[in-house]
Amino acid sequence: MKKELNISLTPKQASDEQFYRPVIAQKLGVDETELTAIVVRRKSIDARQRQIRINMGVAVYIGQQPEVESTSYHYQNVEHKRPVGIVGAGPAGLFAALRLIELGVKPILFERGKNVSDRKRDIALIHREHLINPDSNYGFGEGGAGTFSDGKLYTRSKKRGNVKKILEVLVQFGADPEILIDAHPHVGTDKLPQVIRGIREQILASGGEIHFNSRVTELMIKAGECKGLTLSDGSKFEFEALILATGHSARDIYEMLYRQGVNLEAKTFAMGVRVEHPQALIDSIQYHQAQRGPFLPAATYSFVEQVNDRGVYSFCMCPGGFIVPAATAPGEMVVNGMSASRRNSPFANSGLVVEVRPEDLREFQQHGVFAGLEFQRQIEKLCFMINGNTQLAPAQRLTDFVAGKKSADLPESSYRPGLVTAALHDKLPKRIASRLRGGIQQIDKKTKGFLSNEAIAVGVESRTSSPLRIPRNDHDLQHIRIKGLYPCGEGAGYAGGIASSAIDGERCAEAVAQNIR
Structure with a gap:
């Protein structure tokens, strides 16, 4: 028998199963020995009163073992599939890439900064010598601004996409499973680089590409369509679609778009x-x-x-x-x-x-x-x-x-x-x-x-969010005037943190996959 139960506990009772097991047994009117398993589903702190309570949602199993719950997402090989460009390897860009792979599209990411390991050295220089590398710092580099400047996953954007899936993917790549039950999940800046590294390795193993130290200086726009991009070294890449997920601090991108006549607001x-x-x-x-x-x-x-x-x-x-x-x-x-x-x-x-x-x-x-x-x-x-x-x-x-x-x-x-x-x-x-x-x-x-x-x-x-939005259509998420250009995430004005940016990345990937068929 399985029962779903909501219980209110003291902090000590909630800290370990040995303390909350007898509380659950008493509430159900059974002996502790009859409880074969307890699975915590949700956990939150209620500190509104002087007596702090921990609210927990649990699945209680009596006389049977819990069903195996293992959510793992499959990423196929897309090495020879149709390519789509992604600018920015923050949460929006990385989750867009993973979703494209799921949908059978090859992502090619361009990140102006460095991978997380090399990025750490540039961040250390800021603290030690007050030197700012404009392409590798707390804001720019693999994983985006959230990798080294917090790692909180709380979002109110539940109506825009699947928050649960974002958390499950993070756990699949090394985040603590506790984020699946905490009311305000948090990975931590010490753990996020490892998770980001795992996502990168999956993208590459699936046949995607990631180009670090690759700053975009121009979009290839012809007759109202985005056909690709140009990098600072003069390299050009052509695509049917481009997801622009550059973050709210990429001011040069806004200026580039303005010069090219791309609408901003x-x-x-x-x-x-x-x-x-x-x-x-x-x-x-x-x-x-x-x-x-x-x-x-x-x-x-x-x-x-x-x-x-x-x-x-x-x-x-x-x-x-x-x-x-x-x-x-x-x-x-x-x-x-x-x-x-x-x-x-x-x-x-x-x-x-x-x-x-x-x-x-x-x-x-x-x-x-x-x-x-x-x-x-x-x-x-x-x-x-x-x-x-x-x-x-x-x-x-x-x-x-x-x-x-x-x-x-x-x-x-x-x-x-x-x-x-x-x-x-x-x-x-x-x-x-x-x-x-x-x-x-x-x-x-x-x-x-x-x-x-x-x-x-x-x-x-001063960088809570972007002071600009790159306007896009609601129905297909393409720019209101430039076909094939998909403004995405915080930098485009459609997200406000790791989780909501990742959600928007997935939405843009789904729109791209639908529109290029």
Whole structure:
């Protein structure tokens, strides 16, 4: 007999089967010895009350063994099949490639950066020598921005595609199976490179191609159709279809498209700072106790406020994480956050950002559709100059940021290049700084202790999403004017993270396979 059951447990009870087995037996009114197997389906933390509960969905087997559940996706050999080009080897591009292989189409990927192993060395140079390789950094390279700048898989885009399949594929290539049951799954920056490497090896083993250090400089567009691409070394490749999955920081791609007359449109994005607290403080606030103990993970949070008719919200929260330098070109200061799989850093960080709409940027009107991009650039350059033209990040105690005064000193931080004290409240645009200050005060009213002298604001968090969209048709996902061009993922304005980008990659692959038949 099999029974599906929802149970509410203490953190200790949920930590191991030896603790939740007797609870389940009692709930079912049977002896423990009658339970032949318990399979956990779902797990989430409910910290709304002072007594923390873990909600679990389980399949309980009595007198029988569970059915074998092994989801594995088959990738055929497509070496001699029709080729389709993919620009960008982030989650959108990689999952588009895997889906094309499933559908009998040969993917040929072009990635401006390096593979994950070589990319690590360039990232180390940013920390050690403050040197930015514009083609290999936290934003560019195999796996995309998420590989080395977090690995969270939570998405609300469930109506757009199969989230479960994305998680199953990641597990097939080495991710922890726990991501299949966690309410907020997370792979970790220490585990993602291995997963990405496995996906690459599968693409190559199936007859696909991946070209690293291959920056696209032009699309081959003739009579309203995309016929291929040209690389920076002059190499040309022709295709029936091209999936453009370049990520939200590939500004040169937007500029290339504009020069070639490909339609772009401005969209809402967000900008702000990365806020860092001691993780122990966040734990005490969220779990309502002095210490979280051995059975609870590092606490997380999510905030959404309205200040002067604009959203102020937390973004990419990294419990037990690190702040990292995320610039993609020399002369920029950009920060992001990451967490390893164990989330065991003594710090918690999150983007805290303000909604920026196209109509908010009237002083940048001369830049047309690039107004938001130019706004980003100017703030990133300003923050770079504040810190002495290095990757030292300008920072301010959160209490001083709200009070409007420069900090005399700064607490310890996870940001390894180092911090410099700066009056971010004054340096950031007023429309951003004033709303951030108001938002922080509103958050602190609801979550006492958030506005702490031990917390810092670090600038600037400017790459939450692209300020541009590459418009496409809803019915076939091709560009509204260029046939054979499939804008895809975050850079095209249709996703917002690893999981949603992967989903969009699969959707574009399916559209391509359907349209080239």
